[in-house]
Each structure stands twice: as C-alpha cells, then as structure tokens.
Amino acid sequence: MKTIFIVSVHGDEQAPLKVIKEHFKDRLKYLVAHPEAFKKNVRYLTTDLNRSFPGRVDGSKEERIVVKLMKKLNNYERVIDLHTATCDTLPFAILTKVTKDHLKLVSLLGLRRVVCMEKNIASGKALIDHIPIAISVECGNERSPATPSNIKKMIDDYLNNKSISLKRIEYYTVFEFLTKKTEKERLVKKIQPFKLVKKGEIVSRNNNELHTAKFNFYPILPREKNYKDILCLMAKKVCLKEFKEISSSRETLL
Ligand SMILES: [Zn+2]
Incomplete structure (x- = not known):
C-alpha cells in the first residue's frame, strides 16, 4: 500500500525529519507539513495546523496549508504523522478512529501502546480525523537522546514489514x-x-x-x-x- 510519512505538522518537532534525512531519504515518501514553522522552529504561525483540518481556502495561514496538504495526501493509502513531545514519554500511537487498517499500521510500526481519543476529547480538526487511514505517532521527547533511535527502529520495522501481534499491544482510551x-x-x-x-x-x-x-x-x-x-x-x-x-x-x- 502506498504510504507517506508526515513530519513537522508542528514546526518545532524536528527529530523525525532529521532521522528520515539521515537514514531513509531514498527509501520512503515523506512530507514536511509546515516548512515555514519548521524553519522558524515554532509550533505554528497563526493557528495550530493539527487543529486546522479540513482547511479553508480563505482561512488562516495554517488552514490554507491544510487545503494543499489534503490534495497531496489523497494520493496515498496510508498516512503516518510523526510528532514529538516536550515531556518524557514512551512512544505510542494516537487514533481517533479504529479499524483493522488502523490497527495493522500500529502493529507494522511495532508500537506497544495505542491511545484512542474518545469523542468528547478529540477536537475533530486533526489530520487523522480527515484522512481515511492515518495515525499519529508520539515518538518521545524532542530533546531525549533515545528519541532518534526509537524513530529509526520504528521506520525500519515498517519498511521491513515486521509486524507485532495485536496481543502484545496495550490499549488505552483517553476519557x-x-x-x-x-x-x-x-x-x-x-x-x-x-x-x-x-x-x-x-x-x-x-x-x-x-x-x-x-x-x-x-x-x-x-x-x-x-x-x-x-x-x-x-x-x-x-x-x-x-x-x-x-x-x-x-x-x-x-
Ligand atoms: Zn505535535
């Protein structure tokens, strides 16, 4: 299935792109979601990009970026949206919908934890809410030395088609x-x-x-x-x- 990795939906989350450039540049498709925020190393310019879906042609800077982004993402069957945090965390997948296809993605990435946002918690305006088969991954603390190696392992597992059993995954719902x-x-x-x-x-x-x-x-x-x-x-x-x-x-x- 055609897959694309999305990095820097939040411009100050830069570790995933560094790992991709260093190890996977020619082995996968990827897209920097918000290049301007990335360059300035800020989360966003006017509105949070991950709260700006499905976008608006006459909207904020980020809502206009989303319109273009959605067109590009339509060409892919699987979308993997990589994030980092300001706090320490083990890597985990974030879903707002759960289907067999979503769970397959989690298992292919070798993620041991998956978190579903319940309806009252999810904004409904995130990337994963508007793409049929998309998951977000919280890869770990942006500043932690463990984060790049966790990202590398996860992408390696995905490209090598190594999947883990759904029985080995912990499931959480945010209420x-x-x-x-x-x-x-x-x-x-x-x-x-x-x-x-x-x-x-x-x-x-x-x-x-x-x-x-x-x-x-x-x-x-x-x-x-x-x-x-x-x-x-x-x-x-x-x-x-x-x-x-x-x-x-x-x-x-x-
Ligand atoms: Zn983020």
Missing part, C-alpha cells in the same frame, strides 16, 4: 483531561506516563496544597508544555475487544 486549578499547580514526581494512578493517591501540588486522584487512571503526556492548563490526559486501559467496541460505536457517531 478526560486533568486540568490545573491554579497556574502554579504541578504534578508530583511519581506521576509518570502509562503508570497507573489509584483513586486517593496524591497527583499534584500547589505550594502546600495537595490534590488527590478522584478515580484510577493512566497519565498520558504528563507535563507536556503545549497543553496549557492541562497537567496530563487521563486514560483507562482496556482489552483489544473493548477497544474495538468503543471505536466501532464511535465510528457510527462520526
């Missing part, structure tokens, strides 16, 4: 944001990505004021700087069967 009540509120140290937090545990502090978890959850992207007013995403872990059911009911709603 809520953990929001800051005050500007200075911070997560406590033991809150780590994909590490279960139990109801009643301390999750955050603001000076001497401590906040506890109201229910069990798995933190996703804790301490991500680009999520203003948000401490982390809150997910629950589900089995593959449940994951498919959540998604199929979602799909009919879309």
Whole structure:
C-alpha cells in the first residue's frame, strides 16, 4: 500500500525529519507539513495546523496549508504523522478512529501502546480525523537522546514489514483531561506516563496544597508544555475487544 510519512505538522518537532534525512531519504515518501514553522522552529504561525483540518481556502495561514496538504495526501493509502513531545514519554500511537487498517499500521510500526481519543476529547480538526487511514505517532521527547533511535527502529520495522501481534499491544482510551486549578499547580514526581494512578493517591501540588486522584487512571503526556492548563490526559486501559467496541460505536457517531 502506498504510504507517506508526515513530519513537522508542528514546526518545532524536528527529530523525525532529521532521522528520515539521515537514514531513509531514498527509501520512503515523506512530507514536511509546515516548512515555514519548521524553519522558524515554532509550533505554528497563526493557528495550530493539527487543529486546522479540513482547511479553508480563505482561512488562516495554517488552514490554507491544510487545503494543499489534503490534495497531496489523497494520493496515498496510508498516512503516518510523526510528532514529538516536550515531556518524557514512551512512544505510542494516537487514533481517533479504529479499524483493522488502523490497527495493522500500529502493529507494522511495532508500537506497544495505542491511545484512542474518545469523542468528547478529540477536537475533530486533526489530520487523522480527515484522512481515511492515518495515525499519529508520539515518538518521545524532542530533546531525549533515545528519541532518534526509537524513530529509526520504528521506520525500519515498517519498511521491513515486521509486524507485532495485536496481543502484545496495550490499549488505552483517553476519557478526560486533568486540568490545573491554579497556574502554579504541578504534578508530583511519581506521576509518570502509562503508570497507573489509584483513586486517593496524591497527583499534584500547589505550594502546600495537595490534590488527590478522584478515580484510577493512566497519565498520558504528563507535563507536556503545549497543553496549557492541562497537567496530563487521563486514560483507562482496556482489552483489544473493548477497544474495538468503543471505536466501532464511535465510528457510527462520526
Ligand atoms: Zn505535535
């Protein structure tokens, strides 16, 4: 199937392009989504590109970029959209729809974790919402030395058609944001990505004021700087069967 890798939907996420240029330049199709933001090393210029789909010819800078991008992406059957974070995280796939084709992509990339955004969480304006078979991959911290090698391994696995069993993948669904009540509120140290937090545990502090978890959850992207007013995403872990059911009911709603 014809595949394209998308890099720098956010201009300051540059590690994936560096890896592609260094190791895969002639072995795959890729596209820098936002070259101007990339050059300036900023997330976006006027509006977040990944909140600007399906685009508008008379819209913002990014909405106009999206119109052109959509035309190009129509020529491909699979779209893999690579992102990096400002916080530490293990690599994971992000989906807003789940079909056999989406899961196949996750398994071909050798990703061990997949996160589905539930309907009330997803903006509906991201790239993956508007392309039939597209997934986003959060490759890790932009500044972490482990990130380039994780990206290289993932693309190598994909190009060599190595897939992992769906049984080896962990499935999560994001059901809520953990929001800051005050500007200075911070997560406590033991809150780590994909590490279960139990109801009643301390999750955050603001000076001497401590906040506890109201229910069990798995933190996703804790301490991500680009999520203003948000401490982390809150997910629950589900089995593959449940994951498919959540998604199929979602799909009919879309
Ligand atoms: Zn991004």
